[in-house]
Amino acid sequence: MPEQTVFTVDALKQILRDGAGADESAALDGDILDTSFDALGYESLALLETASRIERAYDISLDEEAFGEAVTPRALIDLVNSHLPVEQSA
Amino acid sequence: MNVSTVVTGLGIAAPNGLGLEEYWSATLAGRSGIGPVSRFDASSYPARLAGEIDGFVAEDHLPGRLLPQTDRMTQLALVAAGWALDDAGVVPGDLPEYDMGVITASHSGGFEFGQNELRALWSKGGKYVSAYQSFAWFYAVNSGQISIRNGMRGPSGVVVSDQAGGLDALAQARRQIRKGTPLIVSGAVDASICPWGWVAQLASDRLSHGDVPERAYLPFDDSAAGHVAGEGGALLVLEEESHARARDARRIYGRIAGHAATFDPPRDSGRAPAVQTVIDQALADAAVTAEEVDVVFADAAGLPGLDRVEAEAISKVFGPRGVPVTAPKTMTGRLYSGSAPLDVATACLSIRDAVIPPTVHTSPSGRYDIDLVTGAPREATVRYALVIARGYGGFNSAVVVGAPHG
Numbered sequence A: 001m002p003e004q005t006v007f008t009v010d011a012l013k014q015i016l017r018d019g020a021g022a023d024e025s026a027a028l029d030g031d032i033l034d035t036s037f038d039a040l041g042y043e044s045l046a047l048l049e050t051a052s053r054i055e056r057a058y059d060i061s062l063d064e065e066a067f068g069e070a071v072t073p074r075a076l077i078d079l080v081n082s083h084l085p086v087e088q089s090a
Numbered sequence B: 001m002n003v004s005t006v007v008t009g010l011g012i013a014a015p016n017g018l019g020l021e022e023y024w025s026a027t028l029a030g031r032s033g034i035g036p037v038s039r040f041d042a043s044s045y046p047a048r049l050a051g052e053i054d055g056f057v058a059e060d061h062l063p064g065r066l067l068p069q070t071d072r073m074t075q076l077a078l079v080a081a082g083w084a085l086d087d088a089g090v091v092p093g094d095l096p097e098y099d100m101g102v103i104t105a106s107h108s109g110g111f112e113f114g115q116n117e118l119r120a121l122w123s124k125g126g127k128y129v130s131a132y133q134s135f136a137w138f139y140a141v142n143s144g145q146i147s148i149r150n151g152m153r154g155p156s157g158v159v160v161s162d163q164a165g166g167l168d169a170l171a172q173a174r175r176q177i178r179k180g181t182p183l184i185v186s187g188a189v190d191a192s193i194c195p196w197g198w199v200a201q202l203a204s205d206r207l208s209h210g211d212v213p214e215r216a217y218l219p220f221d222d223s224a225a226g227h228v229a230g231e232g233g234a235l236l237v238l239e240e241e242s243h244a245r246a247r248d249a250r251r252i253y254g255r256i257a258g259h260a261a262t263f264d265p266p267r268d269s270g271r272a273p274a275v276q277t278v279i280d281q282a283l284a285d286a287a288v289t290a291e292e293v294d295v296v297f298a299d300a301a302g303l304p305g306l307d308r309v310e311a312e313a314i315s316k317v318f319g320p321r322g323v324p325v326t327a328p329k330t331m332t333g334r335l336y337s338g339s340a341p342l343d344v345a346t347a348c349l350s351i352r353d354a355v356i357p358p359t360v361h362t363s364p365s366g367r368y369d370i371d372l373v374t375g376a377p378r379e380a381t382v383r384y385a386l387v388i389a390r391g392y393g394g395f396n397s398a399v400v401v402g403a404p405h406g
Helices: A009-020 A042-057 A064-069 A073-083 B020-029 B064-069 B074-088 B111-123 B141-150 B162-178 B193-203 B240-247 B275-286 B303-320 B334-351
Strands: B005-014 B034-036 B048-051 B101-104 B156-159 B184-189 B232-240 B255-264 B295-297 B324-325 B384-391 B395-401
Touching: A009 A042, A009 A073, A009 B064, A042 A073, A042 B064, A064 A073, A073 B295, B005 B020, B005 B074, B005 B162, B005 B240, B005 B334, B020 B141, B020 B334, B074 B111, B074 B184, B074 B232, B074 B240, B074 B295, B101 B141, B101 B162, B101 B334, B101 B395, B111 B156, B111 B193, B141 B156, B141 B184, B162 B184, B162 B232, B162 B334, B162 B384, B162 B395, B232 B240, B240 B384, B255 B275, B255 B334, B275 B303, B275 B395, B295 B334, B303 B384, B334 B384, B334 B395
Parallel strands: B101 B156, B101 B184, B295 B324, B295 B384
Antiparallel strands: B005 B232, B005 B255, B034 B048, B184 B232, B255 B395, B384 B395
């Protein structure tokens, strides 16, 4: 994955699909931003794999406790973005 | 003891047939699934043939969430378990979850999954190892995934005793049924046709180095020189008989009538291997005489020393050429823990259709006094079948499968 400076919901969906899979029990279509990962069908191990893939792709290190508190995609996206360098506008 | 353990469902994933009827028709026709290894480039390895399952696409059978967390053996096991439950007419959600357990056997766990993660570890680093490696390689993973997927929370576990484990798992399932759990999914699926799995298997020094599929695995033949490894196996729905009858089970294939397990003495002890003992004890456990057994499914190691021990044990118990002996695994290769449950499933089909499937490719050696069924299937009423399985390291196990009562 090319290094990006903004972590988007689409990037999160792709990482979830690649790392933990998706199906009818874990639907990623539509607006998932405020649905809990639990309700989306991703349990703790799926999230561990997701965290590890995000850290690899963006070369960051996520605090375990903060990651555990990010129970929705929106919260996780905000957490990841807070670790990324601020985008320089042209 | 009045509790009888019966077989009410069969799920089969074999190199010569994916699914019960495909496997059975191939097996009666003598169609082998042994060919050159295609899952990796085996050209530089001493063993280059395998019994591979062709045409299995996990995505067609399993939800996407399960794919990144499962080895091929688990994917095959989940599908075979589903088929066994369908065949039994059991909808797990309709039964109390603690009334159903899962007991499988495993030879080596999820080798291919483990290989990929170890490769990631040494080539890219620990951060690249899948979180699912924590269980995907594990011996007990097939039991766990079958249990989770079907909501079966009764007694569950795994038995690890190589080829013998496939029967030992069924015996453990029978124990749990006797203790009061009415239904157990049991059996085994192994699959480790990948470089790491291959090297581990080569270490036994029992693999055939042949390149001709029809000449590579020849148990009880003067040219026997090892076995071909295969992948697959069978999962069975085992049930307490009155439970099966109370729910009007579609079919009772047969009964797990008897079992015994023995362990060979050390090779330098001078004492004989415990194969005859395991047969005698399984028959005693079933309260069946040798005369009542209509077919023996042999372990069929395919090495002269091991073949001789087994053939002599059979002819001592049953008399010279006293019982038909067969090894349909000559069409699949040895499936490690998967072979014996597949033999038990095959014995159930022999009982159902009154026919003994053949041993293929082998020309029986004159040195062994056994009546090996070769060439074509043999019609025979089967009331009792004996299945023998011997595991690397000295494990012996035997199961007596009986025709259903009444």
